[in-house]
Amino acid sequence: MIKVDNLTKTYPGEVPTQALKGVSFEIKKGEFVALMGRSGSGKSTLLHQLGLLDIPTSGTVLIDGVDILALSDAERTSFRLNHLGYVFQEYALIAEFTALENVYFPAMVLGGERNKERASELLKLVGLEERLHHYPGEMSGGEQQRVAIARALINNPKILFADEATANLDTVSSEVVYRLFQKLNKELNQTIIMITHEPEDRKYMDRVIWLKDGLIEKED
Amino acid sequence: MNGIDFKTAIFVAYKTITRGNKSTAVFTVFILSLSFFNLMFVSGFLNGFSDGIMRSMIDNSTAHIIVMPQEKPTVKEFILNQEKVRAQIETIPGVVGTARHYQLGGSFAYDKEKMGEFKRVSAPVIGVTQSEEKKILTVYQNIVSGEFPDDLKNDEIILGANLAGGFGTKQTSDLGGAVVGDEVQVTYSNGIIRTYTIKGIFKISMGGSVGGTAFISAQEAESVLSVYDNASEIMVRVDLIHGTLDEYVEQIETIVPNLKIEKYTNRLSTVGILVDAFNIIAVIVTVISIIVAAITIFVMIYVNAVNKRRQIGILKAIGIKESIIELSYVFQSLFYVILGTALGLVIVFSLVVPLLQIRPILMPFGNASLVYTFVEIFINIISLTISGIFAGFIPAKMVARQNILRSIWG
Numbered sequence: 116m117i118k119v120d121n122l123t124k125t126y127p128g129e130v131p132t133q134a135l136k137g138v139s140f141e142i143k144k145g146e147f148v149a150l151m152g153r154s155g156s157g158k159s160t161l162l163h164q165l166g167l168l169d170i171p172t173s174g175t176v177l178i179d180g181v182d183i184l185a186l187s188d189a190e191r192t193s194f195r196l197n198h199l200g201y202v203f204q205e206y207a208l209i210a211e212f213t214a215l216e217n218v219y220f221p222a223m224v225l226g227g228e229r230n231k232e233r234a235s236e237l238l239k240l241v242g243l244e245e246r247l248h249h250y251p252g253e254m255s256g257g258e259q260q261r262v263a264i265a266r267a268l269i270n271n272p273k274i275l276f277a278d279e280a281t282a283n284l285d286t287v288s289s290e291v292v293y294r295l296f297q298k299l300n301k302e303l304n305q306t307i308i309m310i311t312h313e314p315e316d317r318k319y320m321d322r323v324i325w326l327k328d329g330l331i332e333k334e335d
Numbered sequence: 336m337n338g339i340d341f342k343t344a345i346f347v348a349y350k351t352i353t354r355g356n357k358s359t360a361v362f363t364v365f366i367l368s369l370s371f372f373n374l375m376f377v378s379g380f381l382n383g384f385s386d387g388i389m390r391s392m393i394d395n396s397t398a399h400i401i402v403m404p405q406e407k408p409t410v411k412e413f414i415l416n417q418e419k420v421r422a423q424i425e426t427i428p429g430v431v432g433t434a435r436h437y438q439l440g441g442s443f444a445y446d447k448e449k450m451g452e453f454k455r456v457s458a459p460v461i462g463v464t465q466s467e468e469k470k471i472l473t474v475y476q477n478i479v480s481g482e483f484p485d486d487l488k489n490d491e492i493i494l495g496a497n498l499a500g501g502f503g504t505k506q507t508s509d510l511g512g513a514v515v516g517d518e519v520q521v522t523y524s525n526g527i528i529r530t531y532t533i534k535g536i537f538k539i540s541m542g543g544s545v546g547g548t549a550f551i552s553a554q555e556a557e558s559v560l561s562v563y564d565n566a567s568e569i570m571v572r573v574d575l576i577h578g579t580l581d582e583y584v585e586q587i588e589t590i591v592p593n594l595k596i597e598k599y600t601n602r603l604s605t606v607g608i609l610v611d612a613f614n615i616i617a618v619i620v621t622v623i624s625i626i627v628a629a630i631t632i633f634v635m636i637y638v639n640a641v642n643k644r645r646q647i648g649i650l651k652a653i654g655i656k657e658s659i660i661e662l663s664y665v666f667q668s669l670f671y672v673i674l675g676t677a678l679g680l681v682i683v684f685s686l687v688v689p690l691l692q693i694r695p696i697l698m699p700f701g702n703a704s705l706v707y708t709f710v711e712i713f714i715n716i717i718s719l720t721i722s723g724i725f726a727g728f729i730p731a732k733m734v735a736r737q738n739i740l741r742s743i744w745g
Binding site for chain 2: 189196211
């Protein structure tokens, strides 16, 4: 499903920083993969390239056979909307939208029907059926993260990316999020790529790709 | 850009406005209303100034249309059978009134101290029938001494303050302070000499050269010129609600094809230069006001867009097209511009215009007022709206083009 070949990313500057130095790997459909490594190892940079939030310096990324580096800006935007879901560490909800609006908004852009109903179902799935009309500022961190997960799922993405989605959550909330991801992975065969720092989270994953200094150190 | 994109952009704009900071929104609208007020007030005031000068010319000197003696095939000194000509012109719907003028040139001699020392100046003399004159000109309303009676006798004269002297700024060609009741001797260009008693003095600050003229009765003018039922000019006042000046001129030309017809605008001379100058100033000030208003909108929307950079980054990250984001900011900008414009209109027409009616600013031509045409108001609104569209679009474009991750995380 995802084929990454010799991917590099260098951040320009007075002293250019090479965050990815030639990364290659494959991920199959329905896999729940963790990207792990120490701070500065390049895992966030890699996730940003895979999630089309940033543009790699060189290499190839194929998602379902589509060379995403060959896409125009508009095509990348459309690809993100139609095929990818992204959960940020800091939730990244739109403060002016209610939970329900945050979730159905990406679907609204595609013009589908029953968006609100589907958004309500997803919020119910993440246990927030009582918080539909609350604004992000009125919810806890765990609740906001679950809204972000529901939003990421609204357009039935091929791949769900999660960037340290539990880093700001307490143990109980983290457990809820992981169980939710596991449920999505097992029941809906959802492909998930997630960054985590916690080795004990390994139990939820099919596979872990370890990064070190911009290179894959190992896979297990 | 399709219907869904529009709907999405409106949704984002609506939520951003309704959930945004109310104080900031009120402040933005207030600032924009002041920008619009500035645009309206300055252009309206300058229009009012030009309009006041023109009105003063029409009311005190020329009326709207001047009918003059024939020039082709032969030049004639007078309009013949003026009463018949005027009666024909007055049949045109919308003509308010007509009046004949005899134009004479005279040399005035005035002995202020009655010591045999005459001060002599040359000035135009106009022969009028005051009952006709009152229908078209308002000189009689500007009498500062004595009176301008309907039955001005043949040995009576009305002097302009600039000719009489002693009223305000001293003129080089005044009589040095002639007062009502004094006598002046006038030697006409045909050699006839008449002595008149000053019956009244009028003062007109704006109105061309009329402030330096003298009025005698039409019968006296006919006596001096040895003519009857003639006129040097026929002044025509019209109601511009019923037709344009050009339409009236066309109709008069049909009635008296052999006579020369002029619009008052042809007589503006130095006043016309002044009016043209004010019109140019009005255009310049209006353009500057629009630019200032556009910059104001731009700065406010840019600050708003920069503050919403995270929101813009998130919208891009979830796959919202830049064009939708830009359009939503254009809608936000338009919302503020429309409210600001509406408030500006309320300030102008509900506050300033009535205030100027209660406490007018006195100008040489009368009370200054704000003058607008619907076209000018429309142009001002459209100018500000277009400025708002660009001022909303450009900052949103600038912010939306930034890297997604930098937008979200700063």
